[in-house]
Amino acid sequence: MLNNSGLLPSTSASFTLVVGYTAVEAVMPADSKRVRGPEESQSPLLFMPSTAQKAAGPEESRGDGRQRDQVDVRPVFARCGLVSQAKGSAYVEAGNTKLLCAVYGPREAERKDDTDMKAGRLVCDFRFAPFSCPKRGGWIQGSEERDAAQALQEALRPGLCLHRYPRSQIEVNVLVLEHDGSVLAHAVTCASMALADAGVEMYDVVLGCALRQDGESYLLDPTLAEESGGGGGGENRGSVTVALLPSLAQVSALQADGELREDSVNAAVRACMEGCHRLYPVVRRALVNAVRKRAAPPGDAHS
Amino acid sequence: MAAVQICEAEKVYIMHGVRDDLRVDGRGCEDYRHMEIETDVVSNTDGSARVKMGYTDILVGIKAEIGKPRPMVPDEGYLEFFVDCSANATPEFEGRGGEELGSEISSTLYKVFSNRNSLDMKALCIAPGEHCWVLYVDVLLLQCDGNLLDATSVAIKAALFSTRIPKVHISEDEEGTKELELSDDPYDCMRLEVEDVPCIVTLCKIGHRHVVDATLQEKACSMASLLISVTRKGTVTCIRKVGGGSLDPESIFEMTETGKRVGKALHAPLMKLLQEEEMLGKKKQKVGFLG
Numbered sequence: 001m002l003n004n005s006g007l008l009p010s011t012s013a014s015f016t017l018v019v020g021y022t023a024v025e026a027v028m029p030a031d032s033k034r035v036r037g038p039e040e041s042q043s044p045l046l047f048m049p050s051t052a053q054k055a056a057g058p059e060e061s062r063g064d065g066r067q068r069d070q071v072d073v074r075p076v077f078a079r080c081g082l083v084s085q086a087k088g089s090a091y092v093e094a095g096n097t098k099l100l101c102a103v104y105g106p107r108e109a110e111r112k113d114d115t116d117m118k119a120g121r122l123v124c125d126f127r128f129a130p131f132s133c134p135k136r137g138g139w140i141q142g143s144e145e146r147d148a149a150q151a152l153q154e155a156l157r158p159g160l161c162l163h164r165y166p167r168s169q170i171e172v173n174v175l176v177l178e179h180d181g182s183v184l185a186h187a188v189t190c191a192s193m194a195l196a197d198a199g200v201e202m203y204d205v206v207l208g209c210a211l212r213q214d215g216e217s218y219l220l221d222p223t224l225a226e227e228s229g230g231g232g233g234g235e236n237r238g239s240v241t242v243a244l245l246p247s248l249a250q251v252s253a254l255q256a257d258g259e260l261r262e263d264s265v266n267a268a269v270r271a272c273m274e275g276c277h278r279l280y281p282v283v284r285r286a287l288v289n290a291v292r293k294r295a296a297p298p299g300d301a302h303s
Numbered sequence: 304m305a306a307v308q309i310c311e312a313e314k315v316y317i318m319h320g321v322r323d324d325l326r327v328d329g330r331g332c333e334d335y336r337h338m339e340i341e342t343d344v345v346s347n348t349d350g351s352a353r354v355k356m357g358y359t360d361i362l363v364g365i366k367a368e369i370g371k372p373r374p375m376v377p378d379e380g381y382l383e384f385f386v387d388c389s390a391n392a393t394p395e396f397e398g399r400g401g402e403e404l405g406s407e408i409s410s411t412l413y414k415v416f417s418n419r420n421s422l423d424m425k426a427l428c429i430a431p432g433e434h435c436w437v438l439y440v441d442v443l444l445l446q447c448d449g450n451l452l453d454a455t456s457v458a459i460k461a462a463l464f465s466t467r468i469p470k471v472h473i474s475e476d477e478e479g480t481k482e483l484e485l486s487d488d489p490y491d492c493m494r495l496e497v498e499d500v501p502c503i504v505t506l507c508k509i510g511h512r513h514v515v516d517a518t519l520q521e522k523a524c525s526m527a528s529l530l531i532s533v534t535r536k537g538t539v540t541c542i543r544k545v546g547g548g549s550l551d552p553e554s555i556f557e558m559t560e561t562g563k564r565v566g567k568a569l570h571a572p573l574m575k576l577l578q579e580e581e582m583l584g585k586k587k588q589k590v591g592f593l594g
Contacts, residue, residue, distance in 0.1 A: 158549035
């Protein structure tokens with residue numbers, strides 16, 4: 001700003017700039033930690049031409065080479081034991097969606113009046129990193145994060161043997177590093193891997209899978225563009241997220257949004273269950289590798 | 304959630320009854336309790352309704368205010384939900400105790416009403432990008448006796464039906480500044496199309512069967528419930544599984560089927576009742592809170 005004053009034709013313009021700056025400083029208590037934009041700024045995304053109309057028609061294939069109407073999940077990279085301070089942790093990457101989960105516990109419950117004598121409590125926290133979504137999010141927990149935390153808790157509870165941890169609480173913290181679609185589904189998978197890595201007793205891992213219904217065809221494990229594209233008009237448009245305990249064939253979470261016909265919902269749930277079964281071997285292998293790495297004696301270089 | 308503690312013997316009693324399609328109060332598994340609906344109970348609001356279902360008592364008030372539309376959708380108005388659990392319902396709700404339940408219910412309502420076809424949001428627009436109607440829907444839980452979401456959705460539908468939004472006239476000066484004028488005539492107002500507003504049906508899984516409109520005792524026996532939002536045509540707009548237990552996929556399909564059937568059957572009598580109440584006009588006897 002001060003450099004530009006030399007280039008400005010009239011000094012009065014630069015003078016107003018300086019006045020404006022000091023006025024703002026006088027009004028706000030000196031908040032030197034955050035650089036906030038001016039009050040009236042808007043995101044540039046509002047002015048970008050909408051790419052929704054260019055969303056794939058029914059015959060076109062998806063952007064990354066996967067097929068419509070097929071149980072085609074993105075290849076998943078899963079690794080346990082990344083956060084050294086946590087009891088258990090897991091990192092999952094599916095396409096561009098990156099999530100990190102850390103589990104602490106079983107610990108003594110914070111709020112003594114909520115202590116349950118017979119079973120433990122599961123506390124979930126879900127955060128989007130501010131740089132994870134196309135539009136910058138704030139650090140204060142928004143309603144979407146609270147809903148996701150609630151959904152995560154409901155999805156994980158049936159899989160855990162909480163009656164083995166009376167009067168304790170287990171904390172699960174999920175951080176989304178990059179949001180490229182089906183975040184809740186992958187968060188469920190990541191969280192249950194972290195719980196298994198932490199040694200919490202479970203009936204089965206809980207795996208999640210999401211689906212986007214687009215008219216007559218469905219897209220399994222949608223990316224962010226596929227999730228938000230094709231909005232507005234059209235019959236039978238919506239998204240479905242399912243969390244499954246594979247070896248018990250029990251559904252622990254189901255969320256369906258958007259106007260969907262009943263047969264589409266049934267087909268979607270079945271497709272998501274199939275998608276979860278596809279993820280199962282990857283998750284099992286990652287957990288086995290983590291256990292082997294932990295159990296390997298110090299002198300042994302091979303895990 | 305405000306829950307009752309019941310002993311194992313009572314749980315077994317309820318589960319055996321449900322297995323034989325007979326509930327404690329004599330209903331079948333798919334029967335609702337007797338519902339009483341009254342609109343226009345609060346005179347300060349633009350629309351209000353009160354629903355009593357068993358001992359569950361919900362009061363909804365809607366106020367319309369002029370606000371700025373959301374940046375992504377400049378030609379639509381929007382709804383804001385707020386659910387307050389009154390301390391009259393249970394002592395647990397005193398102070399901030401009912402906040403968790405309230406925010407859970409309001410986030411479910413946001414999800415249900417985010418569907419574009421439920422309510423015509425474009426009708427709430429005044430000047431695209433500048434002014435629109437914002438409907439503040441305030442839900443007050445006066446008494447809780449189970450099945451809060453079903454009663455809340457019915458009350459919201461009734462309140463939206465009775466909402467009268469004053470007509471706005473935009474006049475422009477020579478300088479281009481716009482002025483909004485609300486008409487003085489209290490009868491010159493806009494009504495909302497609530498035909499496609501969905502109703503929520505909560506199905507609780509008890510044993511191997513599921514029940515509609517569960518009381519608090521039945522809720523205590525159930526580990527998992529399915530929440531389905533159904534429109535008049537039978538389309539399902541939102542499905543959520545709530546509760547700490549898991550569900551078999553086959554049960555989910557059965558419950559969706561039942562929920563769709565029950566929900567669809569709820570709309571026609573409700574609209575008929577609301578229109579009949581409207582027809583009474585001045586002759587309507589106000590029951591209010593003492594009836």
